[in-house]
Amino acid sequence: MSFDPVDFLDAAVRIESHDDVSAMREFLVETLANHGVEATVDDAGNTVASKGTGSPHVVLNTHVDTVTPHVPYERDDEAGVVRGRGSCDAKGPLAALLSGFLAVDPGESGTLTLAVTPDEEVLSTGAAALDLDGDCYVVGEPTGLDVCNAAKGRFQGTVTLSGVSAHAAEPDSGANAVFALEQVLGVLRTFDDDREVHPSLGAATLTPTTVDGGSATNQIPADCRLVVDRRTIPPETAEGFRESLAARLRAAVPDDVDVAFELTERPTPFLEAFATDPDHPLVETLAAAANDASGGSGGAVRPFTAATEASYFAPAPTVVFGPGDLADDEGAVAHSEREYVRIEEVRTAAAAVETTLRELLAPEKA
Numbered sequence: 001m002s003f004d005p006v007d008f009l010d011a012a013v014r015i016e017s018h019d020d021v022s023a024m025r026e027f028l029v030e031t032l033a034n035h036g037v038e039a040t041v042d043d044a045g046n047t048v049a050s051k052g053t054g055s056p057h058v059v060l061n062t063h064v065d066t067v068t069p070h071v072p073y074e075r076d077d078e079a080g081v082v083r084g085r086g087s088c089d090a091k092g093p094l095a096a097l098l099s100g101f102l103a104v105d106p107g108e109s110g111t112l113t114l115a116v117t118p119d120e121e122v123l124s125t126g127a128a129a130l131d132l133d134g135d136c137y138v139v140g141e142p143t144g145l146d147v148c149n150a151a152k153g154r155f156q157g158t159v160t161l162s163g164v165s166a167h168a169a170e171p172d173s174g175a176n177a178v179f180a181l182e183q184v185l186g187v188l189r190t191f192d193d194d195r196e197v198h199p200s201l202g203a204a205t206l207t208p209t210t211v212d213g214g215s216a217t218n219q220i221p222a223d224c225r226l227v228v229d230r231r232t233i234p235p236e237t238a239e240g241f242r243e244s245l246a247a248r249l250r251a252a253v254p255d256d257v258d259v260a261f262e263l264t265e266r267p268t269p270f271l272e273a274f275a276t277d278p279d280h281p282l283v284e285t286l287a288a289a290a291n292d293a294s295g296g297s298g299g300a301v302r303p304f305t306a307a308t309e310a311s312y313f314a315p316a317p318t319v320v321f322g323p324g325d326l327a328d329d330e331g332a333v334a335h336s337e338r339e340y341v342r343i344e345e346v347r348t349a350a351a352a353v354e355t356t357l358r359e360l361l362a363p364e365k366a
Contacts, residue, residue, distance in 0.1 A: 003035060003102045005095035005350045006082075006343055012091040013073040013084040017066050021045070021118045024064045028098075028116060035102050044129035045118035052106035058360055059113045059132050060097040060353070061309065062090045062140030062322070063120035067335050081340045088324025089334035090120075092341035093140030093349070096322055100353030110361035120309050127309035128268040136282045136360070137313040138353065141306075142324030142334055142341070145298025145349060147287045149319050150200050150275035153232040154307045155241055155263060158225055159184055159249060161213070162258040165222035174220035175256040178213050181224060183252040184259070188228065191248065198233040200303050201275065205231045206245075232273040238263060271307040274314035282317045282360065289355040290321070293348045323349040 008031065017024040025047055032039045032049050039049040047064075071085040082092075094116065101114045113134065117126030141148075161181070166174025188206050197203045206228060213224030230241060246261040253259040263270070276283060278301050291299030304310075304320045323345035326334045333339055 001035060003099055005099040005346050008098065009082055009087070009091055009095040009341070009346055010073070010075060012095065013082060013087050016070045016085075017064055018068045018070050018085060021064045025116075025118065028064065028094075031098070037102070039114075042129065044126045046126045046130060047116040048113065049101070050111060050113040051101075051104075052109065052111040052361070054106065054108045054110045056135040056360065057111040057113065057133065058357060059115055059134035059137045059313070060101055060140070061115045061117065061127070061137055061313070062094045062097055063117045063126070063309070064091075064094065065118055065121050066091075067121050071337055071339055080343050082343060083338070083340040085339055087339050088142040088341040089326075089339065090140050090142070090322065092324045092346050093142065093322030095346055096349035096353055097138065097140045099350035100357050103354045104357040104361060106361040112357060112361060117309060123266060123268050124271070124309050124312065125268055127312045130312070134313065134316055136317040137310065137319070138282075138286065138356075139308055139310040139313070139318060139320045140322045141304065141308055141320045142322050142326055143304065143320055144325045145290050145294050145321075145323060145345060145352070146300045146302050147283055147290060147319050147321050148304035149278055149280075149283050149301055150198075151273065151304040151306070151308060151310060151320065152201055152204070153236075153271050153273035153311055155230040155232060155238050155270045156227065157230070157242065157245075157261055157263040158227050160260045160262070161224040161226075161253070163220070163222050163256065166220040168218045168220060171220055174222070176220050177224040177257055178221045180253050180257040180259065181211070181226065183254070184226060184249060187245070187248045187252050191245065198275065200278075201233045201273065204233045204236065205229075234273045234275045237272060238270045269312070271309070271311040272314075274311055274318055276314070276317045276319060280317045283319055285359050286319060286321060286352060286356045289352040289359075290349070293351040293355065298348065298352070321349070321353075
């Protein structure tokens with residue numbers, strides 16, 4: 001039975017997977033079975049299928065969950081697009097990866113694994129549970145057929161300031177936690193002044209986002225909390241960032257105010273920054289394949305602008321690749337009501353993935 005990635009996409013976008021991925025996962029498992037591949041679903045809900053017995057081990061990864069609300073499927077052949085929730089994020093990329101996976105059998109020349117996760121849009125519980133030991137990874141996301149070899153990470157945390165309450169008529173009898181924000185904001189502004197800019201990702205950012213404090217308008221505020229958003233560049237880790245910022249804050253804030261900084265609790269690791277050498281064979285091979293398959297319109301090597309589960313696979317060589325766009329000239333595409341993917345891009349991405357796998361895994365010609 002031949003596999004058509006666009007036929008798969010047509011069916012997949014019709015399946016709602018914003019609240020529950022069960023039906024979409026069943027469809028994926030059934031599709032693999034219909035093409036002679038047995039898949040397993042692990043305790044974290046990941047769908048995993050493998051071929052081959054040798055080395056290297058190439059892993060194809062993307063996700064079946066989508067954001068809310070569901071947007072109904074629509075196919076517009078005149079415009080050459082499929083519309084609907086998940087069409088570009090990430091059922092279009094899934095169709096392309098699945099096409100390449102089914103087309104290539106590495107035999108003893110390598111191992112090829114398809115690993116599809118259930119919770120990328122929320123907490124990445126599936127990706128956090130994967131233990132694949134791949135030599136390189138292709139993560140399916142909408143990149144407009146470009147090969148994204150790097151992405152910033154994202155951390156979030158809260159600065160907590162604790163002073164002493166007092167009557168506002170006698171401010172010197174207390175310790176004003178809100179006043180200490182002045183020193184905190186100064187630290188945030190200068191935190192990266194001595195840090196080198198990443199050659200492709202640019203500078204890290206540290207941004208205050210929400211603040212609250214105090215309980216009465218005639219009282220010295222004893223407490224104040226400030227949430228910060230951190231967009232990271234390699235090699236910074238979540239714990240390294242936490243320790244560094246906490247130390248800088250303690251040195252800057254007056255001694256009469258206690259200060260603490262803690263990362264937001266979550267059941268899975270934060271998505272950290274990653275960067276793969278642009279000269280790595282994975283990057284060069286996929287970029288050349290995408291360029292050839294698209295007639296020169298794809299295959300640029302650049303950073304990805306959103307956080308992805310690619311973070312969990314680094315430092316193994318990892319790229320993000322797929323049909324579709326996060327945004328176009330009119331505005332947002334992924335996660336929007338107008339979400340769509342170009343039909344020809346899905347076929348082009350599938351061809352590029354297949355060519356890349358054949359070159360990396362060097363299987364015997366079918």
